[in-house]
Amino acid sequence: xKERKIVIATHGTLxxxxxxxxxxxxxxxxxxxxxxYTTPDFNLEKTIQTIMxxxxxxxxxxxVFTDLYGGSxxxxxxxxxxxxxxxxxxxxxxxxxxxFILTNPNQDEIETKLNSNDFKAVYCNTALVNIxxxxxxx
Numbered sequence: 001x002k003e004r005k006i007v008i009a010t011h012g013t014l015x016x017x018x019x020x021x022x023x024x025x026x027x028x029x030x031x032x033x034x035x036x037y038t039t040p041d042f043n044l045e046k047t048i049q050t051i052m053x054x055x056x057x058x059x060x061x062x063x064v065f066t067d068l069y070g071g072s073x074x075x076x077x078x079x080x081x082x083x084x085x086x087x088x089x090x091x092x093x094x095x096x097x098x099x100f101i102l103t104n105p106n107q108d109e110i111e112t113k114l115n116s117n118d119f120k121a122v123y124c125n126t127a128l129v130n131i132x133x134x135x136x137x138x
Contacts, residue, residue: 011036032051067091
């Protein structure tokens with residue numbers, strides 16, 4: 001079985017925020033973070049190339065989590081998929097990361113989980129009202 005390598009790449013310092021929370025809730029062991037566009041000289045292409053150069057496709061399985069579908073960080077990794085084999089997950093949430101780290105899912109399980117409602121945003125005001133008896137507590 002290949003070693004899993006986890007990369008979180010986001011706009012700004014969100015990646016480090018995810019890592020900070022992971023350290024408290026699960027673990028941040030083996031998690032690499034890339035806080036993109038935080039310096040004037042940041043170069044996404046070079047950053048991605050550095051990640052890919054450090055990744056050994058023979059012995060490792062790379063999972064890249066980005067923050068925003070269609071955003072520049074995600075699009076950069078989409079381009080990298082043309083030349084490198086890795087898993088790319090976007091619209092990442094802390095829940096997705098915690099679940100991934102704690103359950104160690106395979107590709108089919110990841111897809112099933114991401115297509116479920118488990119990790120989608122929830123408007124609590126409406127969701128809570130729809131639970132019988134909860135409106136008295138609000």
